[in-house]
Amino acid sequence: MTYQQWALIADVYTPMIALACLITILRVMMKGNVQQGLIRLGLVASSTLFIYGVIFLDNALHIWPTFGLDYSTHTAIALVFVAYFIVYKSRLMHLIVISMFSYALIMVHQHYHTVADILTTTVFILPVLLLIQSRKFTKC
Numbered sequence: 001m002t003y004q005q006w007a008l009i010a011d012v013y014t015p016m017i018a019l020a021c022l023i024t025i026l027r028v029m030m031k032g033n034v035q036q037g038l039i040r041l042g043l044v045a046s047s048t049l050f051i052y053g054v055i056f057l058d059n060a061l062h063i064w065p066t067f068g069l070d071y072s073t074h075t076a077i078a079l080v081f082v083a084y085f086i087v088y089k090s091r092l093m094h095l096i097v098i099s100m101f102s103y104a105l106i107m108v109h110q111h112y113h114t115v116a117d118i119l120t121t122t123v124f125i126l127p128v129l130l131l132i133q134s135r136k137f138t139k140c
Helices: 003-030 034-061 073-088 090-109 115-134
Strands: none
Touching (some): 003 034, 003 090, 034 073, 034 115, 073 090, 073 115
C-alpha cells in the first residue's frame, strides 16, 4: 500500500471509532435508558476534556519534549473511545484493543509518532480515561 493509502486509513480510524461509540450510546437511549445514555455521553465528553487538558499542560510545561518525546494526540483521542468500549462493551474489548494496536502500528509506519510517544501517552492517559468512563470517582 502507498503512504497515502495508509494515511487515509489512519485518518478514518478515530472518526469511525467515535461514530461507533456514538451509535452505541444512541442505542442505549433508544432502548429507553435516556439518562444512562446521557451519562455515558457526558463521560466521553469529560474524557475528551481531560486529554485536551493534558495537551494544554504538555504545551505549557513541555513534559514530553523534556524526554525527547511527543505527546500523541492521535493516541489520546482514540483512547477516549477505546476506553468507552472497554468499560461498556467488554465483549468487544479484544477487537477494540487489536484495532488500537493496529492504529498504533500505522502511526509508527507513517512516522506520525514513535513507539515511545504512543506508549507513554497510553500509560499516562488510559488509566485516567478508564476511571472517568467507569465512573469510579463519581456518584453517577
